[in-house]
Amino acid sequence: MSASQAFVLSTEACEAETKRYELSDGQWDRIASLLAGKAGDPGRTGADSRIFINGWPWVLRSGAHWRDLPDRYGKWTTVHKRFSRWRHAGIREQVFKTLTADRDNQYLMIDCAIVRAHQQAASGKGGRDQAPGRSRGGLTTRIHMLADALGRPSRFIITAGQVGEITQASSLPQGQSGDLVLADKAYSNALRQIIASIGAEAVIPSNGLRKIIIPHDERACAHRNHIGRCFSQMKLFRRFASRYDRRAVHFRGFVYLVAAMPWMR
Structure with missing residues (x-):
């Protein structure tokens, strides 16, 4: 040749x-x-x-x-x-909002994922409160997300990596409607009250340390793997899996882009 x-x-x-x-x-x-x-x-x-x-x-x-x-x-x-x-x-936000209007609300699922921040995300100018934070995994950013029954992102919040899951979870289902809201045992009773306020049933396994175990629908809880698989698919996009952007607003633009992908299939 x-x-x-x-x-x-x-x-x-x-x-x-x-x-x-x-x-x-x-x-x-x-x-x-x-x-x-x-x-x-x-x-x-x-x-x-x-x-x-x-x-x-x-x-x-x-x-x-x-x-x-x-x-x-x-x-x-x-x-x-x-x-x-x-x-x-705000065009990407408007496109995402329009795409997610026709969602399957039989189940709503709440979970979060940690993404590692690249060293260039911590260098140079950018101002304070740009969402990379110190956690057990190093310099990280946390994505708190609400997904529909098909595991498609419906709403998300970006925080520093050390911010707890429950601190943002109460904001995710507000204004939504659905039959069931699925979450893991890291989410507390405060979330159960928010879920009840939207007329949905909480499907959250009880922490093993509870004296009184709250029953939940185990069959419905099995569907929670959809949001985990959604995060796995999102992390195929390297600009999401590793945060390269110093400023949170730039990183958020890429998150909107990757979150819209499942809705365009």
Whole structure:
């Protein structure tokens, strides 16, 4: 094989790997009408929106720096600038809210996950209260999440890694409706009261140290593995599994992006 042939094969392999991270036609159809910059919207109409938006999942999945973005998505500065503008305008939040409106509320599930913060997330400027904190696992960030019966993210809160699960759990089901709310034994009686206030039944195993064991539906509790599998799928995206961003608002933008993926299938 000549050097030129090897180069062509290498280039084709790289392009195939790059396209694997892009949105499929079905995924694009789910969100195209929800995005800013389409014809008829105020301001300038976006050109080739799908091309540069596909650059966001590439950065999210690969974990690479913005400046390493392949040329097929355009100038990395332009792609990054649009990402930042949409963050300030709250567009990703609105898209996520619209996608999650049609959820399966038979079961609501609450859980959290720890993500390790990369050393660059703790360096440079960024201000205080940016959500990386010291916990047993080192410098970490905690994602508190509510999921529907199919294990799709419905709401999340980002805190420092040392913040306890129960401190944020009471906010997650408020304003929601469902038949059952599933959680593990780390969640206390305070959450049971919140669950009762929305007209749902709490399915929470009792801590073994309790003198009086509170019964729960063990068959329904088995469905709680859906939210665990959801976190496992989300951690396939390296920009979520490792926090590289110094500022919490930047990291939150990527979390909205990865949380929307299950709703676009």
